[in-house]
Amino acid sequence: MADQHILDALYATVAARKGADPDTSYTAKLFAKGTAKIAQKVGEEGVETVIAALAETPDKVASESADLLYHLTVLWADQGVKPEDVWQILAERQGISGITEKASRKGD
Numbered sequence: 748m749a750d751q752h753i754l755d756a757l758y759a760t761v762a763a764r765k766g767a768d769p770d771t772s773y774t775a776k777l778f779a780k781g782t783a784k785i786a787q788k789v790g791e792e793g794v795e796t797v798i799a800a801l802a803e804t805p806d807k808v809a810s811e812s813a814d815l816l817y818h819l820t821v822l823w824a825d826q827g828v829k830p831e832d833v834w835q836i837l838a839e840r841q842g843i844s845g846i847t848e849k850a851s852r853k854g855d
């Protein structure tokens with residue numbers, strides 16, 4: 748457990764809430780509302796993070812970022828995306844400059 752990333756642990760908790768009682772679990776309530784609501788929450792938390800950056804404090808950016816990451820893990824579980832799928836993509840990108848990658852897409 749010590750070397751498990753907190754997002755992996757959060758994902759495991761979130762995924763285990765599928766089918767749980769919406770009266771006692773906020774995550775179960777989101778799953779019951781469905782993909783559109785879950786995706787909407789990710790968008791809202793993203794916007795709240797942007798607002799915190801533009802008009803509030805670094806502490807608020809951190810707490811909105813935590814809300815965003817939590818809702819993103821709910822979206823992953825809803826979509827059947829596992830954290831390791833995302834980690835794999837990030838690992839494959841390591842060492843590849845975003846500028847180089849963008850240039851390789853020119854003409855797509």
Ligand SMILES: N=c1c2ncn([C@@H]3O[C@H](COP(=O)(O)OP(=O)(O)OP(=O)(O)O)[C@@H](O)[C@H]3O)c2ncn1[C@@H]1O[C@H](COP(=O)(O)O)[C@@H](O)[C@H]1O
Nearest residue numbers: 757760761764771772773774775776788791813814817818
């Ligand atoms: N990390 C979180 C987490 N971060 C934010 N939130 C909830 O996300 C909600 C976001 O706030 P909002 O004001 O947008 O919520 P709201 O107004 O009720 O949203 P609407 O659905 O009405 O749009 C709040 O209710 C927060 O409590 C979280 N809820 C749960 N977790 C984790 O998920 C675990 C399981 O939680 P339950 O499913 O509730 O047992 C917890 O132990 C935590 O580890």
